[in-house]
Amino acid sequence: SQTIHQWPATLVQPVGSPLSLECTVEGTSNPNLYWYRQAAGRGLQLLFYSVGIGQISSEVPQNLSASRPQDRQFILSSKKLLLSDSGFYLCAWSAAGGPADTQYFGPGTRLTVL
Amino acid sequence: GQQLNQSPQSMFIQEGEDVSMNCTSSSIFNTWLWYKQDPGEGPVLLIALYKAGELTSNGRLTAQFGITRKDSFLNISASIPSDVGIYFCAGQKSSQGNLIFGKGTKLSVKP
Numbered sequence: 001s002q003t004i005h006q007w008p009a010t011l012v013q014p015v016g017s018p019l020s021l022e023c024t025v026e027g028t029s030n031p032n033l034y035w036y037r038q039a040a041g042r043g044l045q046l047l048f049y050s051v052g053i054g055q056i057s058s059e060v061p062q063n064l065s066a067s068r069p070q071d072r073q074f075i076l077s078s079k080k081l082l083l084s085d086s087g088f089y090l091c092a093w094s095a096a097g098g099p100a101d102t103q104y105f106g107p108g109t110r111l112t113v114l
Numbered sequence: 115g116q117q118l119n120q121s122p123q124s125m126f127i128q129e130g131e132d133v134s135m136n137c138t139s140s141s142i143f144n145t146w147l148w149y150k151q152d153p154g155e156g157p158v159l160l161i162a163l164y165k166a167g168e169l170t171s172n173g174r175l176t177a178q179f180g181i182t183r184k185d186s187f188l189n190i191s192a193s194i195p196s197d198v199g200i201y202f203c204a205g206q207k208s209s210q211g212n213l214i215f216g217k218g219t220k221l222s223v224k225p
Binding site: 006034043044046049059090092102103104105106107108110 | 147149154155156157158159162202204212213215217218
């Protein structure tokens with residue numbers, strides 16, 4: 001069966017520091033991968049999605065970036081965090097080659113920027 | 115950008131009561147999904163709907179794909195305390211489109 005992991009679970013970082021959040025998927029090949037941000041426990045904002053290694057689409061311009069160095073690894077990064085980057089970051093996957101529906105979410109990373 | 119209007123925004127109900135929530139849009143969707151999110155966790159898929167008029171159940175949960183393809187409904191019967199959480203609808207306009215999420219309905223259940 002497929003599982004999705006996110007690391008770390010929680011993170012407290014100072015403004016201006018770098019960021020690296022990791023998402024890995026097991027039990028499937030060539031998944032579509034997604035990064036969402038959820039502010040204040042409500043609403044999901046799609047940040048990036050990827051249909052393959054090295055293929056990243058950005059939905060919202062910002063100081064975050066994403067990379068997919070391996071088939072089942074998706075990384076969210078920032079060179080300099082802003083206060084507004086605080087939130088709950090969710091990674092999700094969906095089956096390769098099919099519609100984008102039926103996305104399955106990871107447990108999330110709670111980021112607090114001070 | 116494209117939005118889904120999800121209502122109500124929050125609900126406070128007594129254990130044992132039935133719950134209804136819905137999502138509407140001005141656009142047509144090909145797929146409707148309903149997720150539940152517990153505090154501090156990722157959303158979990160509850161029900162997926164792929165055809166207009168489709169009515170699908172998952173235990174005490176029932177969801178319907180509106181005939182106009184512009185709305186969807188989720189009903190929870192005989193609510194229990196563990197139903198507490200935020201329920202999200204999500205729609206997909208085409209087979210290649212990304213999901214669009216509603217803003218969620220926060221459900222609170224009093225024992």
